Amino acid sequence: MFPSKRIVCPTDFSEASLLALANATEIALHNQAQVFLVHVIPVSLTTADRCMPITMPEYQRFLKPQQRLEQIAESLRAKGLKTEIVTGRGDAANEIVRIAKEKGADMIVIATHGVTGWRHFAFGSVAEKVVRLASCPVLSIRAAAGAAAPEK
Numbered sequence: 353m354f355p356s357k358r359i360v361c362p363t364d365f366s367e368a369s370l371l372a373l374a375n376a377t378e379i380a381l382h383n384q385a386q387v388f389l390v391h392v393i394p395v396s397l398t399t400a401d402r403c404m405p406i407t408m409p410e411y412q413r414f415l416k417p418q419q420r421l422e423q424i425a426e427s428l429r430a431k432g433l434k435t436e437i438v439t440g441r442g443d444a445a446n447e448i449v450r451i452a453k454e455k456g457a458d459m460i461v462i463a464t465h466g467v468t469g470w471r472h473f474a475f476g477s478v479a480e481k482v483v484r485l486a487s488c489p490v491l492s493i494r495a496a497a498g499a500a501a502p503e504k
Contacts, residue, residue: 356383356459358386358388358457359457359458359460359461360451360452360455360459361373361376361461362392362448362460362482363390363424364391364444365417365420368463368493371495375491379459379461380433386433387433387435388435388452388455388457389424389438390447390448391437392439392442392444393417393441394441422437438451445482446485448478448482449485452486459488460488460489460490462490462492463479463492463494464480464493
């Protein structure tokens with residue numbers, strides 16, 4: 353199990369996920385591990401009012417995920433880390449677990465946004481679901497106070 357050599361680190365570009373990435377980077381540097389930087393493109397975006405289908409071109413214009421992933425990957429490569437970008441589409445937790453299995457990951461480092469109350473009941477927790485479904489260890493990094501999840 354340890355030292356980890358293949359680390360999956362999902363990001364939604366939030367402050368919390370970048371904190372998790374910083375932790376994954378430290379682990380990877382210490383163990384000369386490969387980092388799989390994962391971003392899952394949702395099939396739909398949920399707003400307070402309704403669930404709206406979103407097309408790939410709309411999503412890419414809005415978030416520019418590939419450019420952001422490349423920037424993050426370049427910063428990891430500059431530190432000497434072997435880094436691969438992987439994108440999925442659909443349910444975030446299922447895709448993260450699928451990608452981790454596909455890449456032979458021996459660890460997933462994921463942020464938890466600390467959502468509670470009705471939002472947790474309604475939307476669940478991606479990190480919680482990943483912990484339940486993953487076949488490898490999952491390191492859950494709790495977001496600092498004030499680090500909000502991106503609007504859905």
